[in-house]
Amino acid sequence: MDRILLIDGNSILNRAFYGTQNSFLKNAEGLYTGALFGFMNIYLKQAEELRPEYAAVAFDVKAPTFRHERYTEYKAGRKGMPEELAMQFPIVKELIDAMGISRIELPGYEADDILGTYARIATENHLICYIMTGDRDALQLVNENVHVLLCSTQKGRPQTDEYDIETVKQKYGVLPPQLIDVKALMGDASDNIPGVPGVGEKTASALISEYGSLDEVYAHVEEIKKAALQTKLKENKELAYLSRFLGEIETHAPAEQQLADLRVGSVQTEALNSLLERLEFKSIKKKIIAMGLLEETMPADGGDGALSLFTLMEGPAIEAEPGKLISAGEFAAAVKERIYLYPNGQDEQYQYFDVSYGDETVFYRCEGAIEPEIRELFERKDIKKVLFNAKPFILYLLKQGIRFENLSCDLSIASYLLDSTRKSDNIEDVCRYLTGKQMPVNVQILKPMCDAAIKRIAEDGMTELFETVELPLVRVLAEMEYEGLHVDGAVLREEGKEFDAKIESLTKDIFAFAGHEFNINSPKQLGTVLFEELGLKSGKKNKHGYSTNQDVLESISFEHPIIPFITEYRQNTKLKSTYIDGLTNVIDPVTKRVYSCFNQTITATGRLSSTEPNLQNIPVRTELGKLIRKAFIPTDENHILVDADYSQIELRVLAHMSGDVAMQEAFQKDSDIHTITAAQVNGVTPAEVTPQMRSRAKAVNFGIVYGISDFGLSRDLGIPIYEAKKYIESYFRQYPGVEKFMESLVAFAKEHGYAQTMMGRRRYLPELNSAKYTVRQFGERVAMNMPIQGTAADIIKIAMIRVNEELRAGGYASKLILQVHDELLIDAVKTEQEEVKALLKRCMQDAFVLDVPLRVDVTTGKSWYECK
Incomplete structure (x- = not known):
């Protein structure tokens, strides 16, 4: 078609x-x-x-x-x-x-x-x-x-x-034509469509989902149980129908x-060339030529068209004549200490970048190869560089063989560090946040933003964190994105077949229990099967049907044998769609690699995340999740993957920060902390600890880090709440320093309004002042968890920087390619693997000094799966 x-x-x-x-x-x-x-x-x-x-x-x-x-x-x-x-x-x-x-x-x-x-x-x-x-x-x-x-x-x-x-x-939650009626009820402030006053999107969607249309809503308006809503609808019927007219x-x-007449015609070559030249859209022209819509033309002088010039721009501090050209050499020689860079472009296709230095502002056109003088300028360690969101630009330079040096301020990182709960990454918003002013967006706003950011970071005691951890990490992440991870598409395809077979088998089993076929992915149909046809008692029905989320399925897991099959079906279909199909779709057809984006300013705790694709959520504890890792392989037969993982780093951080004698002693003796905990809590010797005892102790050890409650522990372990409460009380008798420490973290956060890591990273907690009990409880759990999880995140960032620096300083060809929580992965040349293993272990263990040793487990393999 x-x-x-x-x-x-x-x-x-x-x-x-x-x-x-x-x-x-x-x-x-x-x-x-x-x-x-x-x-x-x-x-x-x-x-x-x-x-x-x-x-x-x-x-x-x-x-x-x-x-x-x-x-x-x-x-x-x-x-x-x-x-x-x-x-x-x-x-x-x-x-x-x-x-x-x-x-x-x-x-x-x-x-x-x-x-x-x-x-x-x-x-x-x-x-x-x-x-x-x-x-x-x-x-x-x-x-x-x-x-x-x-x-x-x-x-x-x-x-x-x-x-x-x-x-x-x-x-x-509605069909496309029904969106007209949703808008009729909720209105649209941007178009000044009134809607029904007091009816928001959630209510409007629910009404149209239930009744089908605006006409049917009013046909059944007397049946609406909420009196206030019924009154609003009755009193504003005329507005609702007016809004539907306006919104349709x-x-x-x-x-x-x-x-x-709409058939695509041929381009007007002369007119298009003239426009693109006037607009200076060189990269756009290349795309149009690559699509076969325009023929490539050579410059009249027969040269390659590259400009080795800067153009001085108008600005409040500029005395030079607008449009005056200076050479790359003149510019590089004029720069003495610091430059402010503002790249202009999309998807790393930079047209030019604005540069401010001293009292001058210039723009440099990114056409062809960057001149040697400018390459040298970016690589000079004595010239400080200031940018907003530097990583994409550093990646752009890497692709041209330029290693960016001395990032002295990244304003997106600075803004994130000052308040990690702020989600805006728009330069205008960050400018207002840092300076309290709204300014035109150009390179000249970077200096006042930088000055304000540096001052505030110093006042908050985070200068060392900013300068020695966050800023050096930017280039590390850019280099990891540049390298990517080699993926074996054939392995993914074979695993996809296995998943399909497993999903088909589970589907047949589920249909057999139900007695007929139905759409397992439909919550409505699944709810009908479970709570009406099979008669399970836990189903609560509302106007949208039964809830069949994972919490509900877990609560009824012993009521019928169909439940485990549904749970396994969901796990398999999610893994198949997210990782097998998802990864297959993003493998570069030329390099056979996937290039994830590592995000430094997303999480509130300081942890890194990855997207497009997300490599940090691949399950490691399930066998199916582990199988997906088989597809991640070294560059070639001359390489091998080297994997290093911190052992129980968050518990070791907890032992250090709490000063608990018993917990520190266990780690100093390199004992199994979960077995020691189980023995003490259950009053048995370590040799008498059963697998169930150890499993429960492990759940408590890690649960404590996240401020787990007796209710939460009872749910995780499947035991009565009173038993979970006794277990936690027994745990704190074993580790009294931990209980006092957790209480002190909450008290600190309530007094200061934020939680803090050992390196001074902050997370503000307005939730602690909420009138709602559940919100305050959440704030207290974060106050307990963030200092521990955030410190662990800071430690592995330091390790990443050191690993990257030592690999480069040692002249190794091996590359750091991935970080997943407490784990680092290197694509190592086989002849370097023993040295790389030692280097990786040393850098990770020595990254931070604690009262207990940091233990690192290092493995190698022909795939990421083999490393585990």
Whole structure:
């Protein structure tokens, strides 16, 4: 079937302007180009993937629409468009025309209505339709033939999520057309659609999910049990129906172009080349050429087109003439102590980067290879560099063979360190947070941000943590991302077959217990089977059906033999979809590696995380989880994987921080802490400890670190609460220093408002002041856990830095490629493996001095699985 790509021009250009760090990107003539750059990148990515036979871009017209005729306040109160964005609209239309794409505007209608109309026409003509937009309103158009490509921004980078019928249903709990009625009830403040006052998204979705439509809600309004909700609905019926009118996309707009007119045409070569040259979109041009839409042209002088020049930019501290060119050598010679860098680009495709030094600001065009003088500048250890979110730029330089040195301040890291519970990674927000001011986004805001950050970090006593741990770690993580992990796709495919066979077997068993086939993945159907057909007693039904989450299944695990099969089925399907299928989809076809992103500013405790793919959540305790690790292999037959894992590091940190004599003695003697604990608590000798005793002691040892309650322990061990309470009391009699220490952590957090690691890392705890008991309890558990878990995280970060430094200093070809919680993995050259094993163990054991020894277990293998 042919494909059509429909694009909301206003939405995507706005998304490109507001959603990335390139808002104020300019070319040499001073024209703002950031939104244009983002628009073209977003479009080209989808065009390359979809290769549509038809395409069109719809734009709003600056005139009232039929909705304004009905409701004059529609979209009232919206702020005017900034001039930096407005000037880019005429140019994006020129680009669209030059690309051979149809452009549609219709007075009296919005771009959404144009998209809806052509989506209907496409469906009637049996085309597969893709709507690219940043507006969730378009989700109402989704059907069997229409998919929505919803563009958003994550971590300052564009992200596109595809929505079909099932995706919409999973996300919002209703079918796509029902979203119109959900909006009718909840309204939309951004469009000034009133909705029913006092009805939010959750309530609106629940009502439409239960009754099916707005009409049915009002047909059964007397049945609604909540009196206040019933009153709101009755009193605001007219507003609800007005809101539905305003929120529904018109699919029969009087568009003039026929479907045939939307067939993608040839690019206008001369016009497109001229525009791309004027906008200085070299990387965009390369993409268009790579797609076969444009022929490559050589510069008139026959050279390679690379510019070895900087251009001085206008600014409040700039005295030089705007547009004056200086050579790379002149620039490098002028830099004496510190530079502020602000890269401009997306997905590491940097067009140029702004540089501020002394009283000068320049921009450097990233065309071709970076000049030797600039390479040397980045590699100089005596020149301090300041950036916001430095890791992607360091990775970009690594790919050009440049090893970045002396990152003296990363403002995204600084912001995270000052308050790890703040989730915004937008430079504008961070600027306001650090300086208390809102400033135009360009390289010149980095200095006041840096000055404020350094001062506040020093006041909070985290300078050493920032300078010796967090900043050096940035390059380590960039180098790990650069290396990636070698994955054997054939092993994954074979394991996928095993998972499929296991899932099929479990499915048959479940159907046999149920007496018929049903959708096991449907909570509604599963609830009906368990609590109505099989008559299990634990099911509680609400208007959405029975709950069948894991907690519920665990509570009824002994009521019927079907339950363990369902639990195992869920485990297998999750592992299959997340890791077997997920990893297969992200293996680089050329290098056969996966390249995960290691996140330094996500968790509140200081731990690292990984995404795209997430390599830190691969199960290690289940045999199925271990099997997935078989696919991770060394680079080739001349390499071997070396794995090192801290043994019980959090308990060792607890022993040190609490000063508990008995616990420290156990670790100093290298005793099995779980066996010692079990023996003491149960009043037996270590030789008499049974596997069950040790298992319970292990649960308590690790549970204490997380502030476990008697209720939580009873649930984990499957024992009565009174028995769990006695066990915890006995535990604290054995380790009285631990109990006092935990109490002191909570007291400290209540007094100061935050918990703190040994290195001074903080996590603020407003939960401790909550009026809700459960929220305060959570805050207390975090107050007990964060200092321990956070200190362990700091220790392994120090170890990573030392391992990386020693591998480089020793001239080893072996590379650090992965960190998972308390574990490090090295892709080692076989001839270096014994030295690397010793180096890895030494660096990890000596990373931090405790009153108890840090124990590290080192193994090797031809796969990650063999290392365990």
